[in-house]
Amino acid sequence: MKIRFYNCRILAMDGSAEIGEGEVWVDGRCISYVGKGKGSAQAFDREVDVQGNLIMPGFKNAHTHSSMTFLRSYADDLPLQQWLEDKVFPLEAKLTGEDMYQLAKVAVLEYLTSGITCNFDMYLDPCQVARASADLGFRTVLVGAMNDHSQSPDDLERWYRELNGYHPLISFRLGFHAEYTTGRERLEAVAGLAEKYKAPVYCHNSETKAEVEQCIGRYGKTPTAFLDELGMFRYGGGGYHCVHLSQEDMEIFRERGLYVVTNPGSNAKLASGIAPIAQMLGMGIPIALGTDGPASNNCLDMFREMFLTTALAKLREQDAAAVDAQEVLRMAVCQGAHAMGLPECDCLREGKLADLIIVDLHQPNMQPINHIPKNLVYSGSKQNIRMTMVDGRICYEDGRFFVGEDPEEIYAHANEIARRLQK
């Protein structure tokens, strides 16, 4: 398909925060032109009048557990341990692979409504999540969720070989659940894989204070220092949450070029704390944003995460000037792509993959138009998403899904599964 978007405001995010005016063309999977407009030798299959609305790269949801939709609003307003032990674990134990496949689809639909064009997903069976995304035409980077009870270093290696190449929309990164759920031997095996494939490694890191204290009790070191000493991060990678990093931990993140994937909605709802984003930014640590899963957030909405990232930083620093909206937008778009290993999706430029969105500016929350990037971060909403395109294909437009399946059937499956698991 060759598609021409014209009459656009353009936020290309290719190094500048300027808003241009003009056209964006898509040819197959890629962007073929971004500019003021020009003659075309070939006809387009479709020409879209964007009506002065904003076209920009899609949001990158850099930490998710898509299949956990069955737990949305089932386990809230509980202390963390009770939440995990009474609600999350017993139901997860009953999940089948087919359940995970069906449940992940609900999350993919939700990503599309929020202008999210790819996610970085960790769950029990990455193959099922990969299948759901591929079937709906959504881009997903899977990451290992290994711990002492689930997945093995061999699984990680097999998936690393098989899922990278399985489908153009799917890739796989080495990873494990967290230090506190994974014994030293398995961690050393992951570090060995990192060395063997010269690959980055990702995991939950320092989400709660207790987790850090327990690791210090076990190894005399914080999770970051301990894992780094195992050689885990020789080829980069990152940490999800990173609420309770020490100064020394942050130095390791900076030196290794590790990504902090912050999850402010989840960290607030589970009372885990506020990550020191302003300090990390000041040190030059790259930061990406993620919603975490629907059990802990419960909303898979990057507008909420963007607002929370800056609002919570302002509260933490007691400084209304902390963490500028433009920084937040870069995290949610460009740095998310880099954190996931998708540099080909980070901006609007000829040759980049066509993962892009149209944001409706003809809505009262965007008016008057004083400053579009600030509008996006401070007053933007899913309601402003008019179109979401993944890999050159329009998957969501004017409130309708184009994913090859009926959303009502996806919801019906999810409700059946939730009822069965809750029995």
Add this chain to the structure above:
Amino acid sequence: MKIRFYNCRILAMDGSAEIGEGEVWVDGRCISYVGKGKGSAQAFDREVDVQGNLIMPGFKNAHTHSSMTFLRSYADDLPLQQWLEDKVFPLEAKLTGEDMYQLAKVAVLEYLTSGITCNFDMYLDPCQVARASADLGFRTVLVGAMNDHSQSPDDLERWYRELNGYHPLISFRLGFHAEYTTGRERLEAVAGLAEKYKAPVYCHNSETKAEVEQCIGRYGKTPTAFLDELGMFRYGGGGYHCVHLSQEDMEIFRERGLYVVTNPGSNAKLASGIAPIAQMLGMGIPIALGTDGPASNNCLDMFREMFLTTALAKLREQDAAAVDAQEVLRMAVCQGAHAMGLPECDCLREGKLADLIIVDLHQPNMQPINHIPKNLVYSGSKQNIRMTMVDGRICYEDGRFFVGEDPEEIYAHANEIARRLQK
């Protein structure tokens, strides 16, 4: 107009959190029936198949400055004093009454998209805001914004007599800007009016720590204790923000039945702090929610405020169980109505005013349907608002406004005004 909504899930909020199934009928300005359905002697002008979606009372935005839309995304990421002195005050000084009228309309449109059916508005000229709301068919309770530089006790008394009765959608409450902007003599005059009319009084209260410290420096008392001593709250009323209330202040709120109107989005963005909502709830202080104005929030979205109310309380208390979603929903709907003096808009029941909304549950963020009130607070979004009805009239439906004016003209006016003021 007689309208029948059928095939509804019903969250009536008339004392129970149960979700019913059935019908809601509207006759003129009022709800004429809520129940399983029954025969009707008269024909309806319109019958709406709600398709199993949720019908509930509208959200009450209990603290706003509607006309400040011209400052949205114009003055962000700045320290509080610089924000006020360099950005807000110089532009406000140039505002005309007609500007305030036009700018308030943008906010009204935004309220409608978020399922808000009335607001409690404080600004320089309440008559202009009243006119905007009345012209668009929106319900607004105005409150005095008097300080030493603007409005007078005589103005308050005149508006109290004239705006109450001006229009069925408009009412007026006694109020002043804040202790820190208003001298003792004027405050005593307001207390005199409260006594004369046996009327409640509202003001900004303890938004920042500095404000409380300055008041203690001036009068040896906190703002709440000082104002109470003047007799300000003999007939009730409330405070906006209330981030830095002392234990003694909270006792006064409880004893006087004063409403705390919390504004978590604004308090976070301006780094003012997190209000002690859990403690207030525990003491039985009635709490309502407000977005504050578009200069400080910048979004006029009750879904965001609901999530922030509980999420920030969870962070403050370091307890994921703090401030249950159901409590938050009650604040946003019923208690908001009571705080503003609109008990006739607090729930769905025969005889109540028809201020109600339809929430789309056929969206991925509401699926599966495990718990609707928790879904509303934790994963709900403006995108879920399918219809907003004010005073028996549908003002917003399926993304379109029915307010008697073209939204594009309202935006065009707002942009012209913003450009002129920023010169």
